Amino acid sequence: MTDVLVTVDTELSAALHQRGVTPCRNVENSIGGVVRSGAFGIGWQMDRLEEHGLKGVFFVDPMPALVYGEGVVADIVGPILARGHEVQLHAHTEWLAWAAPSPVGARRGQNIADFELTDQIVLLQGARDALERAGVPRPIAFRAGNFGADDRTLVALSKLGIVWDSSFNPAYLGGPCRIGLNADTHSPVRRHGVIELPVSGLCDRRGAVRPAQVCALSRWEMIDALRHASDAGEPAFVIVSHSFEMLSRDRCRPNRAVMARFVAMCREIADNPNLRSAGFADLDPAIASVARPDTARLAPNPVRTFGRVLEQAAATLRYERPWLPVR
Template identity: 55%
Template sequence: MTRAIISFDTELSAGLYQRGADARANFDSSILGRCRDGDFGIHFQMDMLERHGLTGVFFVDPMPALVYGPGVIDAIVRPIVDRGHEVQVHIHTEWLAFARFNPVGRLVGRNIGDFPLAAQKKLIGLARDILVGAGAPKPVAFRAGNFGANDDTLRALAALGFGFDSSFNGAWQGQGCDISLDAGNLGMRLHHGVVEVPVSGLMDRASRFRPAQLCAMSEEEMRDALDHAAASGAIQFSVFSHSFELLSRDRKVANRLAISRMEALCRAVADDPRVTSGGLATLPPPPPRPPRIHVPAPRPLRTMRRVIQQGYGHLAHEVRYVRDVIAVAINSSRWGKIASGVLLAMA
């Protein structure tokens, strides 16, 4: 059986903090996925998983506790644990630049891989302890923010007793992801003392890897990638999203395309007898000589269909934005009847 690992990088926004957002506003936007259409964050995501009998993995970034305090992390972790989903470690080291206390002195960096081995061990150990203090079972898996890990990250994880890492993403190789593995192999394998669980995906062009991410793959591509993993005898199919990914880019409305993609993914996993759902804590290790799982080859028409679909999705959001701007103008304009006619024509 191939295990579908559906994971969510669950994180507050350092960008929102820099723009003056307090802990409540950041939590509402980044974790609850709150917009004028409703809430589409982790609770919505867990609801959808549970309707299909699936378990999710939430890689939670505890670094904002160094800025906002630990209470905000407690509010993220406890509902996930209470509902039976998995909490694992995620780190965005950008937060160190704003921290009231920097556990590694004056060292700062965008990615965990920017730090020396000793500092990486200290940061990952601290992140694990914050999550455990918030009520999570002792984490066994890690994912670097921005996929920005290197081989020292894996050595640090092994020294701390972690069993799994999921920081290897072929789309980010050479752009922050500096783990020395072959991007052409999607199979799990032991590397520097931990089992690497790479992000799954396919080739959408001859030399471009497209990761299994809700906002990156069409429903067709996701089904094809899942089918390829199961048909190849892969131990895992690893797909990821974010706690806020079901929102539009400006986070003002729901991203209906991403929501439909998540629904289709959950349905595909639930309906495939070759696939089971689960997390990393109970994932069996790979055999001593794990099979090589090749990346699925590109299909130009499939890629074209996704490009058209995403273009239409972005256009639909922009049209809705223009309609909202006109609606605001109506409230203060003597030309309301004319504007109303324009709105009706755009409906």
């Protein structure tokens, strides 16, 4: 049985804040996915998960509370908790640029890995405590904003008693992700006192990993990757989405191609008897010791990859062009 974690990075937009968008509108658009034709954010995602009997894991970023006040965190996590989904810790440190005062003084960084260990502990503890003050049970898992963690982040999490990390995304190695694991790592592994649960994915060409992100994989790719994980006996499969991912890149209209992928993913998880919907609270830490490092990601398939390229091109033309009518 493979545990499938549908994770949603739930975050306000620093770019919208920088452009002068109000906190209320930022929440509506970035979290609620509110556009002229409806709402397609976390509420829509929870509806689809619940229709298929699935649990979502919402990695919520409380860093904007340093700018907007802590009430914004309670507004975000309240509906998630009320509907029985899981809230875990997320952190985008770019919000420090507008924080007054900042918990780390004048030091700034785009990613948590840009800070020394002592600052990382301060930032992560403050973010964790902000979630708890908003009514969230003590988080047991973390994901860095932009996947921008390093090994010091894992040490900091261990010191704070956080058991799981899911910041390792092989597609981001050489960029924001600086955790010292190689790109072949895709099973749970103990490292620096925490269990690293990597973002899952597939090989879309030799030597290239494409992450299991709803906007990154076609329906065909996602379903094949899920079936491959269950057939190989992988202990866990981690899928990534975002609170605003069902919208076009300019956040002005729904992207119904991505929405259809999300629904197809939910259906596969619900219908496959070898897959189980799970949160971090459902996982056994022993999976890090029983993981099978000899298994491989789903191998490249040129036809499948070309199909996704065509699908992406059609979706871009249909849903990413403002001159076309909104649906």
